[in-house]
Amino acid sequence: MANKADSKEQKQVAVSLAILEVIERDGLNGVTHSKVSRKSGVSRAWIYEYIGKEKSDLIEYAGEVFTSFFARTKKADRPKTRAELMQRLEEGTEFVFQAVQANPVIIKLHYRFRGTDTAIGKVIAKYEKYWIGNTSKSLVEILGMSGAEASAFAEMIMVLRLGFAFRVVTEVKAGSHLSESKLAMGLLFRAHFGR
Structure with missing residues (x-):
């Protein structure tokens, strides 16, 4: 189900949505770089470089992206x-x-x-x-x-x-x-x- 994301912005959105989908399905403890990479179609190397190497980095990132999206900051x-x-x-x-x-x-x-x-x-x-x-x-x-x-x-x-x-x-x-x-x-x- 992974989509091909080309630009940095597309990758950011794809990764944040993938994180949220993993959280919905597997809970906060179920978030892994591998799952997010597979679901988003974005390489783990890109995720490590631009988002972080810790699970907490992924969770915080997804929260920032989708909530700032609603607030239209x-x-x-x-x-x-x-x-x-x-x-x-x-x-x-x-x-x-x-x-x-x-x-x-x-x-x-x-x-x-x-x-x-x-x-x-x-x-x-x-x-x-x-x-x-x-x-x-x-x-x-x-x-x-x-x-x-x-x-x-x-x-x-x-x-x-x-x-x-x-x-x-x-x-x-x-x-x-x-x-x-x-x-x-x-x-x-x-x-x-x-x-």
Whole structure:
């Protein structure tokens, strides 16, 4: 089932997804360089060089990649207007739904390890804090919310979209709640941002 990954970025994604799939199937103790190499189609030599030689390196790496992916940490600029904020939140929600449909293991492991004292649990906590903090700042600056209101609202958005994403990928009939989930999030955004 190994895919051929050519660029460094493709290899990084292939390796991180392979690690997550191994964790889902075999648990944290079941992660080995050999399994990850076979599943990802990336050589062990490449994995040793760019990720590390320890099992803990693999686990932490996968946690960093998939959690930063959800938090979209590469989008450093914050929106400046109400419309930009709503658009950013809508796009982020759509991004999460598409990402988990393409790789359901991401959201399943998010909920499996969230709040745990594992390497993945710690990374999840770090990026959730980052996303809530960044979104809260935008809510304070753009909507004039108090810090406490902004933080609570940002957390509500995060929890709802991750919860809906989990529901979408774990339903017996895969994707059966996707349109309802998108509608619910859209209603929430329109209620607070207008349009």
